[in-house]
Amino acid sequence: MKFKTFPGGVHPPDYKYYTSSVPIEEFPIPKKVIIPMSQHVGAPSLPLVKVGEEVKTGQKIAEANAYVSIPQHSSISGKVTKIDTFLNPIGAMSLAIEITADGSDSWIDLEDEPDFLSLPIEEMKNRIQEAGICGMGGAGFPTIVKLSPPEDKPIDTVILNGVECEPYLTADHRLMLEQAEGIINGLKIIMKILKAQYGMIGIESNKPDVIALMNKLLAPEDNLKVVPLKLKYPQGAEKQLIYAATNRKVPTGGLPMDIGVVVQNVGTSFAIYEALRYKKPLVERIITVTGTAVNNPKNLKARIGTPFSDLVNYCGGTKCEIGKVISGGPMMGNALPSLEAPMAKGTSGLVLFNEKEAKTIEERNCIHCARCVDVCPMNLVPSLIAQGVKGGDLKLAVKAGLEDCIKCGSCAYVCPAHIRIVQWVDTGKLRVAAEQQSK
């Protein structure tokens, strides 16, 4: 088998063995959920309910507040007990709706439309938006926007992202094994909406079981195929995945649709399938709860808004002091100040480090070793970006590629001086934005 890839990148140990062969387990209905109004890129959703109101599972409790926005749904049945700012899974405080369970988990009415592929395209898009679907790989871009390219940008290829290049995480891996048909149906729906001829599923070489299964299922389809990919981080980054699969480069500052491609995460594809077939809103997802501090690492199918502490308790609690809580993967995930944050639509993993792993090492002087340059998948000069931002020379940082950085963290991963390059990039991007605003 020929594995494709992109230039640059790193090879962190993947630590997926904790959970890669653990089947998905259904997490019981939590006592309460906290549904953040910003689980996505774009305008926060607007609450539709009031404190004290009874809601059903799947009931819309907040609506999209702009074109780039999504509605939110209650993931359990119960009573709205608070509308306030809560810690969100990115580690910041934001508006959310707290719902306390009534224990019955009574759902809104779902339907079953076996002929979902014959629905009119407008109805398809409507169901996707009404289900509150955003990208489930982490970035959380409202899916409907990606599925509505302007007419002068025809799409010929849809790529499903089943790479899951973050170490530790196996949520997509298990979903692809256990719900392969639903994912493929989702792909067909996306292709139909975009009138794309070709569909691909990009999968990294460390998931041979998925590659074999998908190859078998896609064998009778002429225009669908598996793209086996080399095990390398960040293989799942959108631009790097597109390049590996199609040999096309997304222009800097542009979008995949500029080159006729749309990428969706496999979890998103499955959610799209469920939304079309059952009119089921996005109220649950697969999350990998793992790390050295967790007693029994698991892949859980859990309701959106479930507090992380509940998930950890369900996995047998911790076997040592927790040093660090990461929502998402260890390369791009966010460290949280507490386990009280809830999981959101884009939370694919919860990784708990022990104290030793959590230790941070002090930054030293850059020695210009250029290892960051050698691994940067965007062909930038990360050390000069950091130097520019640190020294107040934003021009230098921009010249070295500040605005094109995808923040994959490969540079900081290999930096022998332990410079927090991604943090300097964040700071730099904020400063550039502030500078542009003041102009």
Place this chain on the structure above:
Amino acid sequence: MKDKLIVSPAPHIHDFSSIPKAMWNVVIALLPALAFAIYYWGWRTLFLTVLGVLSAVLTEALIQKFRKVPITVYDGSAVVTGMLLTYNISAGSPWWLPVIGSIFAIAIGKQVFGGLGNNAVNPALLGRAFLLASWPSLMTGNCWKSTVAHKLSASSINGIGNLSAISDSLATISPKAYNLVTGATPLKVMQTLRDSTFINTLTSDPATNIELGNKIFNGLIDVGTLKSMFWGNIGGCIGEVSVFALLIGAIYLLWKNIIEWRIPFFYLLTVAVLTFLLGGIPGLPETKYSLSLPIFHLFAGGLILGAFFMATDYTTSPLTKNGRIFYAIGCGALTVIIRLIGGYPEGVSYSILFMNVMTPLIDKLTMPKAFGKVKK
């Protein structure tokens, strides 16, 4: 649960590389060359190396203490500088030479700029340049012969493996030629051959002069000579003579991902190509050579040490990938220019020092185009 969780920016994992690890790996990679030096020239080479290293480390510690900054000598970078400095002097040097060289290298070459990461040029090379300017006779003389009990066979001190190939009685035919081929490094012999007045005065007979010149040249690029140069059975500085030992270290550094291939590869390639094209001796038009001449130039002098261990110095070589190629080609071209038309037989250290200074400019001019950047 603990009340304070660590909240730090992503990524949350690291490849466990560190500055000390990189530097100590360079020290390890330099050890085979030291072993060969001890074998050829005796324990004195170890003594000099230890003196160089201790001086470098102590100087760094004292200055850092004086500057009231954290003392970082454990990171191994001063050890590397001390070793490289000592590798660039000859085995018969007086004990104070590596001491003064190392003190200068660390104090003026590194700490004045603010320490590791801030220096403009390679400290060890700056130290060497300082010694060369201050004590030229000690730095270019042949003092390893008189003061050190060495295992080099008499006929190969000069690098010419088979003296009888030139003439059985060279000493009587031309004492001048005899002194040349038994008294210098191969590079010095090569340089002297380019001096037509020297060739013309070897004997009283012009035809014999040309014949001797040709024979010396052929002796230099003879397989036997190249073998001696490969193993290090020639005259030269402590750490530069054994190509074999240096290559072991170089392969180790490449394997450990401490150095990157571009600089040594393009440096050596440039030297090989240019010496192949231009390396003939103008006064000896009859001389024929093929690949043996570029191989001679690759093995000779400090090129292997320079290309793998000094031109690759992190702080003073370019960041960008294309920049590294320009830098290496520059090092190679300057080395060849100095060797072929300059006043010194060897040009590696000055070439690297010069390109070190060019590094910021090279980086500026070779800033890479981001992945997906469209030409405007």
